[in-house]
Amino acid sequence: MTVREILKMGDPRLLRVAQPVQHFDTPELHALIADMFDTMEAARGAGLAAPQIGVDLQLVIFGFTQNARYPDRPPVPSTVLLNPVLTPLSDKMVEGWEGCLSVPGLRGKVPRHAHIRYSGVDPLGQPIEREVDGFHAVVVQHECDHLIGRLYPTRMSDLTQLGYTSVLFPDLVDADDD
Numbered sequence: 322m323t324v325r326e327i328l329k330m331g332d333p334r335l336l337r338v339a340q341p342v343q344h345f346d347t348p349e350l351h352a353l354i355a356d357m358f359d360t361m362e363a364a365r366g367a368g369l370a371a372p373q374i375g376v377d378l379q380l381v382i383f384g385f386t387q388n389a390r391y392p393d394r395p396p397v398p399s400t401v402l403l404n405p406v407l408t409p410l411s412d413k414m415v416e417g418w419e420g421c422l423s424v425p426g427l428r429g430k431v432p433r434h435a436h437i438r439y440s441g442v443d444p445l446g447q448p449i450e451r452e453v454d455g456f457h458a459v460v461v462q463h464e465c466d467h468l469i470g471r472l473y474p475t476r477m478s479d480l481t482q483l484g485y486t487s488v489l490f491p492d493l494v495d496a497d498d499d
């Protein structure tokens with residue numbers, strides 16, 4: 322198990338459309354997922370997508386019980402999601418502050434679908450399907466955007482709402498440093 326380097330905005334590997342995972346329950350896949358959890362936990366992230374460590378696969382992990390970078394957010398179940406498909410369940414959008422391990426030191430206010438269904442498979446190839454709202458829905462949309470080469474600033478409608486964490490949320494600076 323290894324903490325991998327997290328690619329930062331500007332790296333063209335973050336802009337690719339990722340490839341579907343085709344082989345499940347393999348030693349290589351389990352090792353990759355273990356590395357992703359090590360990397361996410363070392364960075365205190367709420368989620369991580371394979372492209373963020375340079376792996377061109379449709380694989381995201383997310384979840385936490387208490388997160389230092391998002392201390393006021395409710396828990397999200399620990400999840401490994403492969404080949405995801407997201408479907409908005411209403412036209413309602415909500416705006417919230419997001420950060421990204423590939424965009425260190427910054428936060429932006431991002432509109433997201435309030436209510437979504439997501440489906441995909443787990444590392445064994447077993448189906449996952451959930452309907453979620455709140456921060457869970459935001460995290461899934463953020464992570465799955467990494468699989469289509471989108472970082473959160475490209476989802477923002479008002480770039481005046483992009484700023485340094487140390488200025489916007491001084492109490493979080495220790496949790497969101499670079």
Ligand code: NI
Pocket residue numbers: 420421422423463464467
């Ligand atoms: Ni991110």
